[in-house]
Amino acid sequence: MRPGSGPPRYEVIGIAGLPEVRPGADLARLIVETAARQSTPLIGGDLLVVSQKVVSKMEDRIVRLADVTPSPVALAMGAGLGRDPRLVEVILRESRRIVRMDQGILITETHHGWVCANAGVDQSNMDVDSVALLPEDPDGSARALRDRIRTLAGVDVFVIIADTFGRPWREGLTNVAIGLAGLAPLRSYLGERDPAGRPLQATILAVADELAAAAEPVMGKLDRIPAAIVRGASLTSSEEGSKPLLRDPARDLFR
Amino acid sequence: MRPGSGPPRYEVIGIAGLPEVRPGADLARLIVETAARQSTPLIGGDLLVVSQKVVSKMEDRIVRLADVTPSPVALAMGAGLGRDPRLVEVILRESRRIVRMDQGILITETHHGWVCANAGVDQSNMDVDSVALLPEDPDGSARALRDRIRTLAGVDVFVIIADTFGRPWREGLTNVAIGLAGLAPLRSYLGERDPAGRPLQATILAVADELAAAAEPVMGKLDRIPAAIVRGASLTSSEEGSKPLLRDPARDLFR
Numbered sequence: 001m002r003p004g005s006g007p008p009r010y011e012v013i014g015i016a017g018l019p020e021v022r023p024g025a026d027l028a029r030l031i032v033e034t035a036a037r038q039s040t041p042l043i044g045g046d047l048l049v050v051s052q053k054v055v056s057k058m059e060d061r062i063v064r065l066a067d068v069t070p071s072p073v074a075l076a077m078g079a080g081l082g083r084d085p086r087l088v089e090v091i092l093r094e095s096r097r098i099v100r101m102d103q104g105i106l107i108t109e110t111h112h113g114w115v116c117a118n119a120g121v122d123q124s125n126m127d128v129d130s131v132a133l134l135p136e137d138p139d140g141s142a143r144a145l146r147d148r149i150r151t152l153a154g155v156d157v158f159v160i161i162a163d164t165f166g167r168p169w170r171e172g173l174t175n176v177a178i179g180l181a182g183l184a185p186l187r188s189y190l191g192e193r194d195p196a197g198r199p200l201q202a203t204i205l206a207v208a209d210e211l212a213a214a215a216e217p218v219m220g221k222l223d224r225i226p227a228a229i230v231r232g233a234s235l236t237s238s239e240e241g242s243k244p245l246l247r248d249p250a251r252d253l254f255r
Numbered sequence: 256m257r258p259g260s261g262p263p264r265y266e267v268i269g270i271a272g273l274p275e276v277r278p279g280a281d282l283a284r285l286i287v288e289t290a291a292r293q294s295t296p297l298i299g300g301d302l303l304v305v306s307q308k309v310v311s312k313m314e315d316r317i318v319r320l321a322d323v324t325p326s327p328v329a330l331a332m333g334a335g336l337g338r339d340p341r342l343v344e345v346i347l348r349e350s351r352r353i354v355r356m357d358q359g360i361l362i363t364e365t366h367h368g369w370v371c372a373n374a375g376v377d378q379s380n381m382d383v384d385s386v387a388l389l390p391e392d393p394d395g396s397a398r399a400l401r402d403r404i405r406t407l408a409g410v411d412v413f414v415i416i417a418d419t420f421g422r423p424w425r426e427g428l429t430n431v432a433i434g435l436a437g438l439a440p441l442r443s444y445l446g447e448r449d450p451a452g453r454p455l456q457a458t459i460l461a462v463a464d465e466l467a468a469a470a471e472p473v474m475g476k477l478d479r480i481p482a483a484i485v486r487g488a489s490l491t492s493s494e495e496g497s498k499p500l501l502r503d504p505a506r507d508l509f510r
Binding site for chain 2: 169211217
């Protein structure tokens with residue numbers, strides 16, 4: 001423990017009871033007001049983690065499958081995968097590359113560069129026959145939320161837009177960051193030395209993903225808790241957005 | 256917010272100032288005493304996240320490279336990868352399968368079934384020319400820590416042994432669970448329905464990995480903070496250990 005101070009610690013607080021988010025809603029205001037109502041108003045330096053789903057709803061990134069005409073490719077792929085060809089069509093439109101297609105699973109690289117199942121297109125927590133796409137520019141969405149919160153509440157917060165992605169080799173989804181405002185996504189120990197004097201090589205931590213993951217356990221899928229406050233964590237300010245989290249395909253052994 | 260209660264929340268507290276852990280050390284006692292000394296004694300229901308490194312040191316899972324004679328295979332692979340053939344030899348001994356070998360990177364499946372770089376063999380935070388192997392049975396290590404803490408402090412805690420692993424497609428390491436005692440590693444929404452009445456399909460969250468990740472930001476690589484308390488998170492009791500986090504290779508599109 002450092003003398004004169006306590007151990008490092010931080011808190012994660014769900015923002016519970018947000019009303020249903022409609023296209024064009026003032027999501028920042030809903031978050032600010034709901035956090036205040038539960039006696040945990042946002043304060044300067046808080047990290048706000050917001051579910052991709054409510055951002056997509058606010059931005060009207062919703063597609064009704066009834067309005068989608070699948071292309072011949074989507075029809076063939078849907079038949080092969082045992083999936084609704086209209087959904088496959090939407091996924092293909094959101095993708096720039098197919099990474100794997102097997103066992104009913106479609107893993108693609110989105111236009112942003114994220115590799116995930118179904119290009120992030122999601123049917124849960126949606127009206128029947130509607131699907132939600134990822135925000136078009138999640139970093140821009142995060143910055144807009146931060147700016148609007150500054151205007152409304154007079155506080156500077158960090159923002160992460162998060163989604164739950166699967167990963168190879170391990171079961172279960174984890175929350176990861178797909179959009180950032182204000183914080184550095186990576187923390188690097190490159191060039192530093194450990195207590196034995198040995199250079200720490202290639203120790204780069206994805207703190208934005210770790211804090212997105214930290215927020216998930218209080219963000220109920222069923223309880224309308226699409227946002228959480230991470231309070232007291234040590235963060236590095238940066239405007240670089242989420243792009244440093246994307247691995248250069250040339251250095252990726254798995255696509 | 257649920258009436259009569261606050262929002263869901265939990266806290267993450269680093270256990271700072273642990274002395275250097277030697278083979279045979281009573282790690283549980285060091286943790287209990289250090290936590291008490293910083294005025295955050297362990298209490299029942301806490302989740303204790305412990306770095307693999309100190310568990311490996313306690314269990315003497317240390318190999319001096321000077322004592323290792325590389326096999327011809329390790330010599331050839333080391334030359335191809337530009338890596339110390341003695342280190343390659345140790346990695347191969349800890350592996351049951353090579354998943355990828357390219358660009359100086361060796362990704363293998365360990366005898367436990369984890370897929371990670373270098374079979375988890377780690378040179379950082381070690382004496383020069385020594386490397387640390389993963390614990391032989393991380394679930395057993397977690398149970399032993401839990402049992403010893405119950406004896407010493409009279410409290411029942413959950414335990415995760417965590418290590419920082421890389422992952423495909425995304426830059427940066429994140430902390431993940433490799434050993435568990437007391438908690439269920441996965442939380443499933445299978446068969447439940449979202450507020451629109453639509454069945455939530457395939458929504459299984461890897462809460463153990465998310466909480467391991469949550470602990471990392473307070474576990475300094477350089478500050479001798481190899482353990483953290485996660486206090487107040489909603490956990491499901493289970494004795495199934497970490498195995499449910501391993502994806503069945505037959506259902507894995509990336510090995």
